[in-house]
Amino acid sequence: MPNFGYTINSDRQIDYDSNDKRVARYLAEHEPSFMVCISCGTCTATCSAGVFTTFSLRELIGNIKRGEARNIKAEAEKCMLCGKCQLACPRGVNTRNIIMNIQRAIEAFEL
């Protein structure tokens, strides 16, 4: 693996051949506002759960869009559905429904 020079995250490559985009497609269909997220991170900055643990909706959405579905089950379960992110989101993303639908997708695809 080449050294890309990043310091915060460990260097890695995204392998599109092995990635699973089913959840992303499911979300695009069931909560279309998923597609307008610009990954600004406001949701993560305001998150109630984020005060107590490393939970980031921005990261979760990013991973799902890339088709990296490894940890999404455990991550989505951390959300308290309090709705602050939804009020803060500058793009009007229906964040609570994204969490609900991530979980529905996990159920549907038995991830």
Next chain:
Amino acid sequence: MTFDLFVLPFFLGLITLLVILSVKYARWIKGFDLADRDLIRKGVFTKKSLGAAGEVFMESLLHRKMFRRNGWLGYMHMSFALGWFLLIVCGNLESRIYSKVHINPPYYPIFLKFFVADEHILRHELMSIPGVFRLLMDMFLLLVLSGLVLALIKRASSHWFGLKKTTRHTFFDRLTITTLWLIFPLRLLAESFTAAHYHGGSFLTNNFGDLLDRFLPAQQLSYPAWWTYSLVLGGFFVSLPYSRFMHIPTEVMLIFFRHYGIKPTLHFNHYSNFEIQSCPKCGVCIDACPLHTDANEDGIPPAYFLRTLKNNRPDINSTYDCLLCGRCGEYCPVGININALRVSQRIRYAKNLNGSFTYLKQTKSQLAEVAYFAGCMTHLTPSIKISMEKIFTTAGVDYQFIDRDGSVCCGRPLWMAGKEKQARELMEHNKKLIESTNCKTLVLSCPICLKIFREEYGLNIEMLHHSQYLLRLVNEKKIDLKKEDIQVAFHDPCELGRGSGIFEEPRQLIRQMANLVTASEEKGMSICCGGSLGSTGINCYQRDEVSQLTLETLMANNPGSIITACPLCKKTLQKGSPVEVKDISELTSSLLDVGKSSTPGLNN
């Protein structure tokens, strides 16, 4: 004569109806919790039954709540229900007088005029009994027929009856209502044809019979008319348990159960069946729903939602799109607890959706008289918590801001999404935190928290919304307020007003600081701000539409600012409001009269 073949359709229809009802009700009651069945057993022979009977008379017959909604709508329902009821009661008494026995076959009073249309009997009757019964029976029939005329007008233009939108009924329901509507004109025809010959009726049937006799062979038509009347009655009875008219007997049962103390639960159970089947699909809820533009066949308003729930599982959108604002419940003449039924379906949908909050470390608070729980939404609108702290300090209250470093959600959003188990995990966490303060009073800034704290936490302390608490501080002279000559309107948050029954305290507090102007829809009728956490389905544009609707009602009397008592409402209304939106705590904090007060906090 006490029997003729034509009574059979009616008689068999009635028996079928009674058998179906008995089987259904027996099955549902058998499925009740043991505790609920005990409540029925203990309540039957008490004055609770009398209270229930009184309510049945007021609501199922007189339709008091319908009258409150609209006079014509009330009269239409009352004329059908009360008119028919009186026809049955009076017909029964009348038949006893004719037959001189106490028990007649059930068809005998219904078709009495046919059986006693004998000149000999009539002459005898005229001598012995005043024609008062015949007069009454004609009057009651006229009452029902007047309701029928209104029902037909309502089909053409419902706005006369205060309804912008009416329910789109299924084909079967329309068929059933046609049979219901035909019953009474057919009764009029049958009795009039008979009266034309024997004059056994009164002002209505005698005269109408004479009129018909002028151009119709009344005597020959009389027998077929009785047959048709009986057939239509029988048809209505057989279709009743499968149509929306099942609400007629079921609502009576529901009223009795409520008086015995049975309450709807979070999970769908057999009692829910009684609630669902009590819905008459009258459609009053459709206009109440701020999302009513979505009122399609599987739509959100209870009239549609309960119909799909009756047949199978409602689709996920009508289950999750609803704001749970509870406005339809205020309109509902039957008082169905629609939010509980909606959440019960969400629980079914969310059965396999998990949540895990093991990352939460139990925290403790220092001891205090008063614990202040701001809640997630208040952390998003910091001016509220800053105002509250300023007021606490000014009043010299011994308080602890227990979620200063971040709130663990109260659990209500998860609860409303049908994730009860996960909600309980958060509730347990917050409960331990509050208990660690050993406080006597818990003050909450968010009505969403308040509702679940009060209803589900089981804390044995006083729990107040900050609008209540601030009013108390004013009344106890712990803080003084200045009054400004400004016009403000108050927005009732759903969870505070309809949800927790707190309407007056915020208004009393505001009146001490400003001139309160009314909104066009307020208190129980107020509309959701659009931000409700009860809905996960609707998008931001739909939310904005609801907000605009609410703002129009709040701006009805041109207030200079809008005051609310919920951080979520404040945040949501702010987005589209033409005037400033403030929380009641901000207004209080800005109008604190620190000069007058001599509380310890001020001396510091």
